[in-house]
Amino acid sequence: MIAGVVLAALAYYLVRRPAPPPVAAPAPVAQAAAAPVEPPVPQAKYPVVLAATDIQAGTRLEPDMLKVEQWPVALSQGYAQPEALAGEVARLDIAAGEPVTNQLLAQGLSKQLRSGERAVAVPVDEVSGAGNRVMPGDLVDVFFALKKSDEVAGSQVRLLQSRVRVLAYGAQTVDGPPATDAKSQQRGAQTQTQTQARSAILAVPVSDVNELMLASKSGQLQLALRSPVDDEVPDRQLFVARQPVMPTVAGLTAEQRDQLNSGVNRAYAGESLAQLDRPAEEPAKRQAARSGGTGRTIEIVRGDSTQHVRY
Structure with a gap:
């Protein structure tokens, strides 16, 4: 009887206990393999x-x-x-x-030069540089002064070159300052205001470089600022041409004589200070001075120039 009671109580307990939750079945392998695959992103070119x-x-x-x-x-x-x-x-x-x-x-100033031009640096100060009011990109007239010396007959001042472009003046250039940080630019601006410009870079035809260098070394240059809309220049054909330092060879053809007028050939022929003072006398005039006229004369030779003085 006792065993029957125990078995009845155990059966009642099993019937009244709640059923466990169902366990989820694992996903089929075939279903996971069927998921869509995204295409690879193409690499940019x-x-x-x-x-x-x-x-x-x-x-x-x-x-x-x-x-x-x-x-x-x-x-x-x-x-x-x-x-x-x-x-x-x-x-x-x-x-x-x-x-x-x-x-x-x-890079730099070489890109600002036109065909047949050269960049030449000349000394300047507050007076010769138009009170330091010259800016890169301006047009200037270059005057020069020569004092009387053994090679120069008398002191003179005249226009040397006209409508010359300024590529740089002091630390300022036409292509702008170099790319630096703000602090470096500020320090450079303060230094530039404290330091006066000592040189200017001019764009000069190669045929005129010789005379500019002679005038710079033997005399004093003066930059005269001019209006950019003023295009008046001197007509050099109205004046006697200066003779080159280098003599030409004999027997040149007409084509070769035309080549003597090119910029590089004129620069190679050279300039002399005596002729920069004034052009040499023509041979016909020198011969007439020797043979004609009244009174007695003496011939004075200074470098490449000849002068006849009556006494």
């Missing part, structure tokens, strides 16, 4: 201008010298279009396939 052929330093870039390729990265100092390099000049040699960057191109 950037156009970069490269040299199509070997380019030597000093060469002006032409469209057929360049090509464009797609690179995975963009160059900070590079170019994306060949049109952006129109008129640029290579400062260094560029190998074929090498990207054309800003560091490989001509």
Whole structure:
């Protein structure tokens, strides 16, 4: 009877106990494999201008010298279009396939020079530099003064060159200050205001460099600031031409004589201080002074010039 009671109580307990929650079945392997896969993101490409052929330093870039390729990265100092390099000049040699960057191109004042011009530095001060009011990009007339000496017959002041472009005056240049931080620019501005300009860089035709250097070394220069809309210049054909220092060879053809008037040939022929003072007398005038006229004369030779003085 006792065993029957125990079994009855156990059966009652099992019937009254709540059923356990159902266990979730694992996902089928085939269903996980059927999930969609996103396509890979394509890598970005950037156009970069490269040299199509070997380019030597000093060469002006032409469209057929360049090509464009797609690179995975963009160059900070590079170019994306060949049109952006129109008129640029290579400062260094560029190998074929090498990207054309800003560091490989001509920089500074050389880009401001026109064909046949040279940049020449001349000394200036507050007086000769128009009270330091000359700015880069201005046009000036260059006057010079010569004092009487063994090579100069008498003191004189006259116009030497007209409508000369100023590329730099002191620390200021036409292409602007170099790229620096704000503190460095502020220190540079304070230094420039405290220091007076001592030189100016002028854009001068190569044929006129000799006379500018002679006048700068033997006399005193004066820069006269002029209006940019004033285009009046002296007509040199109205005056006797100065003879070159270097004599020409005999038997030149007409074409070769025309080449003597080119800028580089005139610069190579040279200038003398005696002729910068005044042009040499023509041979016919010298012969007439020797043979004709009344009274007695004495011939005085100063360098390349000859002068006849009556006594």
